[in-house]
Structures are given as C-alpha cells and as structure tokens.
Amino acid sequence: MSRKIDESEAAFETRTRRAFTDSVERLDGATRSKLAQARARAVEAQTRRDVFAWPSMARLMPAGALAAALLAAVVVWQLSPPPRSEPALAALSDLDILLGDEELELFEDLEFYTWLQEQPELQESIDADDGAG
Numbered sequence: 001m002s003r004k005i006d007e008s009e010a011a012f013e014t015r016t017r018r019a020f021t022d023s024v025e026r027l028d029g030a031t032r033s034k035l036a037q038a039r040a041r042a043v044e045a046q047t048r049r050d051v052f053a054w055p056s057m058a059r060l061m062p063a064g065a066l067a068a069a070l071l072a073a074v075v076v077w078q079l080s081p082p083p084r085s086e087p088a089l090a091a092l093s094d095l096d097i098l099l100g101d102e103e104l105e106l107f108e109d110l111e112f113y114t115w116l117q118e119q120p121e122l123q124e125s126i127d128a129d130d131g132a133g
Contacts, residue, residue, distance in 0.1 A: 024032075116122060 027035075
C-alpha cells in the first residue's frame with residue numbers, strides 16, 4: 001500500500017512541476033523581470049530580519065555578566081559558614097572543657113565517689129546531719 005502512495009505522490013509531483021513550468025514559459029519577459037526583482041527584495045528583507053531575529057553576542061553580554069554575578073553571589077552565600085547561636089557556642093565550650101588537655105580529678109576518682117555513696121553507714125550519718133542542721 002505504501003508503494004501505491006509513493007507512486008501517486010510521484011505522479012502528482014510530476015504533474016505539478018509540468019504545470020508550473022508551462023505557466024512560467026507563458027509569461028512575458030517584463031512579468032518575469034518583475035517577479036525576479038520581487039523575489040530578490042523578499043530574500044534581502046528576510047536576510048535583514050534574520051540578523052535581528054537572534055540576539056547578537058553584544059546584546060547578550062550584559063545578560064551574561066548579570067547571570068555570572070548572580071551565580072558567584074549564590075556560591076559565596078552557600079559556602080559561607082552559618083552564624084553560630086548561643087546554645088551552640090555553649091555546647092562547644094563544654095565540649096572543649098571535656099576534650100581539653102587539663103585533667104579533671106573528679107573524673108579520675110569517679111569510682112571512689114560512687115562506692116562512697118553506696119556505703120549504708122555513711123548514708124545514715126548524712127541523713128542524721130540533715131535532720132540536725
């Protein structure tokens with residue numbers, strides 16, 4: 001079926017081309033000249049419009065510079081460290097104390113203090129002192 005369509009299209013094209021050629025041959029020289037001049041003017045006008053259809057590089061330069069400046073601003077903004085809040089600074093200072101080079105005697109004797117708290121006779125004397133005091 002596609003072969004039949006191809007043959008009919010080819011036949012149509014042949015008939016159309018022959019009709020166009022016959023009509024051009026029947027035109028007189030003055031009409032042909034006017035048509036040729038009109039065609040030349042149309043092609044020239046289209047060429048001039050094509051120059052302005054796409055922006056030239058000179059007209060794109062300011063837009064490109066603005067886009068580059070915006071991109072640079074966003075990159076700098078994203079890479080800058082966020083401001084630290086007070087709780088975050090306090091947590092960092094506590095962490096610095098714990099991780100610092102200073103030795104804290106309380107942590108060294110932590111097992112002793114735990115054992116001391118578990119002694120029942122000491123607990124009774126602490127309770128008695130609280131009631132007197």
